[in-house]
Amino acid sequence: MNRVKEGIRNFGWPRIIIGLFLLALFIAGPFFGVATDMSLNDVIVRFGMNSVLVLSMVPMIQSGCGLNFGIPVGLVAGLFGAVMSLEFRLTGTAGILVAFAIAIIVGAILGLAYGLLLNKVKGDEMIIATYVGYSIVFFMNLLWVALPFKNPSSVQGFKGQGLRVTISVQDYWFHQISDILAIKITNNFVIPIGMILFFALMSFLVWAFFKTKTGTAITAVGSNPDYARAAGINVDKMRVISVVLSTVLAAIGMIVYQQSFGFIQMFSAPLAFIFPSVAAILLGGASVNKASILNVVIGTLLFQGILTMTPSVINSAISIDVSEIIRIIVSNGMIVYALTRKAR
Secondary structure, three states: OHHHHHHHHHHOHHHHHHHHHHHHHHHHHHHHOOOHHHHHHHHHHHHHHHHHHHHOHHHHHHOOOOOOOOOHHHHHHHHHHHHHHHHOOOOHHHHHHHHHHHHHHHHHHHHHHHHHHHHOOOOOHHHHHHHHHHHHHHHHHHHHHHOOOOOOOOEOOOOOOOEOOEEEOOOOOOOOOOOOOOEEEEOOEEEOHHHHHHHHHHHHHHHHHOOOHHHHHHHHHHHOHHHHHHOOOOHHHHHHHHHHHHHHHHHHHHHHHHHHHOEEEOOOHHHHHHHHHHHHHHHOOOOOOOOOHHHHHHHHHHHHHHHHHHHHHHHHHHOOOOHHHHHHHHHHHHHHHHHHOOOO
16 A cells, blocks of 8 residues: 555656546547547647657756756757758658758757856746747747748748748658558558657667766756766756757757648747647656656656547537637646645
């Protein structure tokens, strides 16, 4: 009994309650005309689309920089890589690889500047990161209009200048990752093995990195910066490396999301990814100074499962759209819970 109580305490009642609620939605779905195979398909696809974005939270948390509310810094790098790939008229594997390459380079540059800034505001990283995230999105809004993009698929049709709010990748690299080894179970249930394998690869690289000397140093900095400094570790350097890694992962995750969704969402769209990504990692069991790959997997599955099932099941049951209310309760409620509890 004591082991059960200890296991429940470690896993956390909020995650248990959300998990049971999600299970109840899957069980109740068929009674209200909601197809189980379609629901499972949506949950798995959403997991693949968002998992790398949530994974990008891990490096900054591990280094003690806190939750990455400045994730739009990496997202705009991903957007830039995507629109440049379209600008070069590249399709298929070449198109998405070039998008990744440009996004990684731009993400590393922006991440370096972002990390240097956070080193100047130690103790207030999450507050400043929020301002940085919003600022870079609105700054890039000006550039999306001013930069001389020429691809007819990207620019606004009535003037031929400035990017569209939504740009289709259907003719370029749509589902370029999702369709790799995809398994069709039913007409409504297709498992995107490619995205799952890609997430597994990214997770392995992150896990392997934190097993290296640099990764261990970053973890030491996050656990006890004074001890790390006394051990001869350059605390500021480790923090910057973690921010760069987090920003690059976010840029990669943005492109993975776009190839699955089928569209590049420009202008203020990156702001919509801040709280869902933060809420997912917290829901998975991470704290403001400790996170793992397991937290990413659990949190993304639970969070995306709730967002997928509530609109269909609850709306069908009561004929009233309350999905947005549930989304707000889950995301903001889990953030408040995690930020106010004591780290163990």
